């Protein structure tokens with residue numbers, strides 16, 4: 001798959017718009033989902049997807065085929081932009097999560113609609129997704145991105161090392177701690193759900 | 197060598213991934229056999245990981261590729277239908293989830309197109325937005341995937357596609373006869389969430405229909 005990308009990237013570098021269009025068509029789904037997993041909102045995910053492709057378009061010269069797959073580089077550009085975005089909006093997030101955490105949780109759980117008997121199984125699954133979103137948002141940024149890249153994006157440890165530009169040991173330690181905190185957070189949220 | 201709970205915690209998230217060496221793994225196994233706290237923690241970890249893996253994959257909105265192209269090269273789509281679909285479904289990713297979703301969507305798309313008598317090579321951009329057709333099929337594919345790839349309701353897909361095509365062909369004055377929740381999910385403001393997305397998925401009735409079996413192999417050639 002790398003060679004297919006490599007050829008088309010070379011064409012895009014030379015300014016072939018059709019090649020660029022192919023790159024965008026190929027990767028939009030993946031980039032969009034990465035954004036959604038980081039920010040949890042579709043409108044922001046749409047805007048960020050556009051920003052990422054603009055950045056990739058401007059920096060496509062700096063992609064070196066020998067240093068790895070294009071998709072890893074793309075995810076890396078995306079992740080950097082998402083982290084910048086997170087830093088900018090961090091103050092807002094902190095205020096929300098500190099002042100109204102309890103209310104927030106309740107309202108999210110309440111907002112899961114009452115289910116018809118036939119839809120019960122699926123409803124539970126919806127609920128699980130809401131819980132996961134909640135728990136992910138509670139993680140420290142470094143741990144959250146490690147978990148997103150490993151368990152939602154299902155990337156290999158090697159790819160995550162390349163994207164985060166940290167050594168293997170650090171990647172493993174972040175994934176380990178991220179998962180533990182996620183698991184504990186989910187456990188707490190589940191217990192609260194039962195109480196309600 | 198005996199290990200303590202806090203040491204196990206340093207490894208348990210990786211143990212769940214199976215990336216530890218045999219030595220560490222066997223120490224952890226031994227500990228788990230005698231420590232209920234850590235055994236429960238492992239279950240919680242496995243639950244968390246499973247939850248991540250079932251987190252829904254969203255379909256990007258139809259206009260997103262268009263907007264990206266406008267912001268970068270300042271022009272609209274110019275790929276042909278077949279090229280577009282080929283790029284859209286290119287099995288780029290090692291992740292089985294991505295691969296399966298795209299593959300199923302491609303299969304169901306070609307089934308529907310064939311059933312409608314549409315030759316992909318002849319369809320023009322002005323007539324239809326492929327992404328929106330693909331979107332509805334992605335949903336179908338998700339449903340099929342959820343149901344063990346077995347039960348796909350052919351007539352429902354056809355109905356969906358037909359109403360989508362009618363809708364795209366214009367005449368806003370004519371009332372659209374598409375399923376209720378589907379129209380809700382499209383007309384709703386942009387804050388629609390993953391949850392809503394999944395709810396929309398469920399509007400397709402995944403009962404009966406054996407379209408998928410038998411129809412797959414020959415159709416793949418369309419793409």
Ligand SMILES: [Zn+2]
Nearest residue numbers: 201231233234
């Ligand atoms: Zn223990």
